[in-house]
Amino acid sequence: MPELFHRKLERSAIGFVLAIIAAASVGGIVEIAPLFTIDETVEEAPDMRVYTPLELAGRNIYVREGCYACHSQMIRTLRDEVERYGPYSLAVESKYDRPMLWGSKRTGPDLARIGGKYSDAWHVAHLINPRDVVPESNMPAYGFLGRTALRTDELADHLRVQKTLGVPYTDEMVENAARDAYGQAAPDSDFAAGVTERYGDATEMSAFDGVATQLTEMDALVAYLQVLGRLTEAAYQNTVAPQEAPDPND
Template sequence: MSFWTRHQIFEKNSIILIGGILAMIAVGGLVEITPLFYLKSTIEVVDGVRPYTPLELAGRNIYVREGCYLCHSQMVRPLRDEVERYGHFSLAAESMYDHPFQWGSKRTGPDLARVGAKYSDDWHVTHLVNPRAIVPQSVMPGYPYLAATEVDPTGIADHLRTNRVVGVPYSDDQVANAAADLKAQADPDNAGVEAFTKRYPKAVARNFDGKGGAPTEMDALVAYLQMLGTLVDFKLYNEKANLR
């Protein structure tokens, strides 16, 4: 019996064809899923990655609220042109505390995965208030009201608790001091800065919007943007790659 003759069994009998399809899907599914049961985590362990500070988390919430993810992705793909333009390709661990992640699917503007520390706080404030003052051809809307709107610190502890429910390892101490930490990060003269930096290593405390007083939504959004891509020391990755 030739191959084509045997194949007619599937072509002429729909029940056998469906059974064959289901069998192939089952085998393929087992091949893909079974190894995952033997992995402790599908995310690599990376030094430096930490949960967002309360101010950064508030900034991220504003980023999502204003729809920034619709025009800016946060995922550098491992392609030469992207790596040369934006920097080291994104690691899964960098998004492990994002709920939901901000990888995006469209780039009207540039990718922001490595925007942290690339520009000054003043640059970000000016760009957010009037994008065309920085990039004349920009189609991005302005957000001047962020600088005039104070961040409400009363609900930030609830945001930390909610994130903890889905796996973000906020401690009881971090939750209890969420409001104080939010204020401390935006005021380097605040008495609670030392305690804040112990709870969030590598976090930077400064006046992000350049104004005194209570933290504004501009403080929060700039704090969030300035930490993107800064937690991982990619020099170590590049050195390891060169040694191979």
């Protein structure tokens, strides 16, 4: 009977078009309807800060290397996930992510709360040869990042695009993007003070790859990893109890 109906529908151009529109509308409604209540579902986070130019460059490298294909950045409200990774993810934590990197595949662990969990040196060692710190890892090596100078001439344009998309970068932030990227990775330089002035005292200043005299893609990626889950404290102020993980035997 279903095959007969489908064959009949395929022979009617108008009917088939209407069926396609109806099917597509279901997906559209599911995606659009929640937007009408977005003010009620997205939490307030007065302490939310934007990515620094160096962190944004690291995020671009993270996307370029396809890290999001193996690592999610969204902790669900299940107790086993919260106990393993930390407080579950809130919508507000992704408000400045263009595009968002929630992901769904976990060949490697979720990285939503990786910031501050390990030292810069650990991240560098892990990226150079993952097996040195996680023997069972099947992650590729990214040692070349430490030998690749970070391009800073494009950073102002990257911030300008993000500003166009609604991220609250100021004109001063855009104009000083290259200097701020260098200053964040060289805490003792003359540019460091400008970074904390524009992005706040909570900004982590460090020679991320261990060498303060050069700015590399390793600096950028480690800076990005170290800020994940730390742009706002909203998740740690949420007191709602996580759900129990579903029983696989039910």
